[in-house]
Amino acid sequence: MEEFLHCLRIQIVPDVEEENRINNIVAFCKEYGFKNVMLFINAEEYNVGHMTKEEAEPWLKTMLRAKKKLTENGISVSLNPWMEIGHTDRCRTLKAGQNFTLMEDYNGKKGTTTVCPLDENWRAYFADFYTHLLKTVKPEVVWVEDDFRLHNHGKLEYGGCFCPIHMKLYNEKLGTNYSREEFKDRLFGKNADDAVKRAWLSVSRETMAEYARFIGDVVKKADTGTQVGLMSSAADSHSMEARDWHAVANGLSQGKKIHRIHLPCYVERTGKDYMFEFNRSSMAVRTFLPNDSMIYPELENGAFSTFIKDARFLQFQVGSAIPLILSGMTYDIYDFVGNGTIAEHGYGEALRDITPYLNGVMSLGLSFADLTGVQIPIDEKTVFNRKHIGRFEDLRPEEFFAGAYLGSYGVAYKYTKEKRFCGENVALFGGAADNFTDGELADLFRDNFVLIEGGAALRLAERGLLSLISAKSAERIPYESTLLSYEQSRGEVGGIAKRRTSSFGKAGDYVKIEYENGAEILSDAFENTGKYFGNGVARGKNFILNPYVMDYFQGEQFNPMRVGLLQNAIESSGNEYMFSGRAGVCCYHYKNSGGHTVMIVNATVGKLPCISLKTNVPVREAYVLGRDGALKKTQFEQNGNALKILCELEYLSTATVVLK
Ligand SMILES: [Zn+2]
Missing domain, CATH: 2.60.40.1180 (Golgi alpha-mannosidase II)
Structure with missing residues (x-):
């Protein structure tokens, strides 16, 4: 039977303590059932930018010594070079002879080591250096770091690369000759042009797919039998580079598709906060990946101490990741700077304790495709359909909040790339509505029961489709810009008649909707003096609408009045459902x-x-x-x-x- 694979990510520094550290790591792995070690090179505090073979030499010698001892003890060895194009500069610069095109943001600010992934000089260096690492270490898996991304590169603005290579590609796509400044103005400025946005997103999407193919080809040519694993980041960030998840997975794959999904917590927080983000991001990334991917999520401590994370919380993160359908887990839980493993943290015992259970889950033979529940449509090209882009952040999709919200009080849900449903409960949040054609939306509301919030209702209004929710108008009213104060149910919710909840900022922006026949009003909104303000929750034959824009963590949305109305609607929808009904x-x-x-x-x-x-x-x-x-x-x-x-x-x- 295939077993859950615990993979320790660790850096062993070539110095006088090297032998002690290697022995410490071997003993830890044997004691606690770790069957794979991912050795870092050029990581964090010891990163020297685009490392030369000479700089790598002592590290590789140490790796080979470690590999010999690990494999003698039945522990496989993988390689985690910490850098491809670079995460962040931290004052490092290019070395003599490294004539690389640096990444450049839309303001023209350049990285000092972070390079453009399309630059041919960097590619020639990278192919040579990576091949050298692969041929020397012959790792089971080489892990591509999460600097494999267009955004989040230190002091550069989020928004991708605007170097001369990229500007040429944008202009070719458009048949124009825009300077960077002219292009930026048409991307985000007052003269925003949808064609420019689409060209920029298409090039970003193609850049990452082609970059994956390049790395896959390098590994293939090295011919060491090594598989490739990819580390990714949050679902919404990758949506903003329009990531083509299947093309990236296929480009890197050497047979297997191996993926490290980001678990959203480098520092311990409450279990509820953590699961909110897990449901918002990790489950969405899993949905975008090919179903046959092998999943080894990232369990990382942002700094390395029990103040940052207790063993009990570490164990919880592993156990609660099982809905992703795991093959194992990667652990970056001990100092990057190289102290070996730290017994006093108690992490080993916590993980050994939960391993039989994790193996038991694997033995059930579940496939991620078997997940069911309230269907939440998502689309990796959602940014192409977003409107009113005044700045890069306006591209950030909010539809993942549907999973975060429903999951937080225990509603079984499933993110899905499907557009057609029949006899299902479907949650339509925010920009997800714009990923459907008018005809698909008509079918959706006709054949299913739809849970919809204010943000998606505004999209329907823009497209003249309010009849789908039996409405004639919808207007966004920013929170605390009026005297709107609270909402009150017309009937009993959870045993409380005329149950009230706040409509202040923590509920989100209110959407004032006027309905026609066909909608039953379940609650009303009031001003502070009790004066009627507008409709609250509305229920039609095939929908329930919560009139707030849900695009961040809105604590008031968890009030039992609002949750109760939604649960009642799910129960009476006639479709299959399952939920715990308990917060957290x-x-x-x-x-x-x-x-x-x-x-x-x-x-x-x-x-x-x-x-x-x-x-x-x-x-x-x-x-x-x-x-x-x-x-x-x-x-x-x-x-x-x-x-x-x-x-x-x-x-x-x-x-x-x-x-x-
Ligand atoms: Zn570039």
């Missing part, structure tokens, strides 16, 4: 021929005496995956849509349940 208890629902597998993540600080779910899935038998990795038949109670599985769930931990 996430629920992931996999469905295949073997039945239903449900992963429940308890991100709260309390122990759950049993697992409570709301679902219309009929259950005959229930099994719980134990900490020993074995499935055990478990008692359960099902009354109507209330399912209670008699199994405790500790705080910051995960349960996997199989229902038949």
